[in-house]
Amino acid sequence: MDFKFMGGSMGSVVGEKITRLIERATAESLPVIMVCASGGARMQEGSFSLMQMAKIASALYIHQKDKNLLYISILTSPTTGGVTASFGMLGDIIIAEPKAYIAFAGKRVIEQTLGQKVIEDFQVTEHLFGHGLFDLIVSRNLLKGVLSELFRLYGLPRK
Numbered sequence: 001m002d003f004k005f006m007g008g009s010m011g012s013v014v015g016e017k018i019t020r021l022i023e024r025a026t027a028e029s030l031p032v033i034m035v036c037a038s039g040g041a042r043m044q045e046g047s048f049s050l051m052q053m054a055k056i057a058s059a060l061y062i063h064q065k066d067k068n069l070l071y072i073s074i075l076t077s078p079t080t081g082g083v084t085a086s087f088g089m090l091g092d093i094i095i096a097e098p099k100a101y102i103a104f105a106g107k108r109v110i111e112q113t114l115g116q117k118v119i120e121d122f123q124v125t126e127h128l129f130g131h132g133l134f135d136l137i138v139s140r141n142l143l144k145g146v147l148s149e150l151f152r153l154y155g156l157p158r159k
Contacts, residue, residue, distance in 0.1 A: 015052025031070035038083040055088035
């Protein structure tokens with residue numbers, strides 16, 4: 001997902017492509033690694049974009065639960081909205097980049113909803129990790145080695 005295009009928002013085409021990727025990986029018994037950088041669902045598409053989250057989650061359920069295959073979610077900055085609320089957090093292993101902004105709703109919306117101020121950086125990787133939201137914090141320069149080690153631990157062959 002490219003954040004430079006419409007905030008990396010997920011519309012019906014993006015949702016379909018991600019679903020097909022998961023279905024193909026499932027059919028070929030391959031792990032899925034998804035790198036997320038998204039502003040959430042594309043609201044101008046209405047319910048079509050919102051349904052993509054359920055569609056992707058359903059494909060991941062088959063991949064993870066029915067076929068017992070690995071799904072690794074890598075969250076980059078920013079990962080927000082429905083992507084965070086759905087497939088971004090469904091990984092068997094969830095990795096976040098250091099200092100990434102990861103949230104469902106923005107700080108202003110949360111403060112208006114709660115009627116109180118929230119602490120600075122409460123939607124940044126390190127704070128969220130301290131509350132158990134991720135499994136690992138890994139910088140990009142170390143990611144290849146970490147993924148290789150995770151594959152080894154899961155007994156996945158190297159190709």
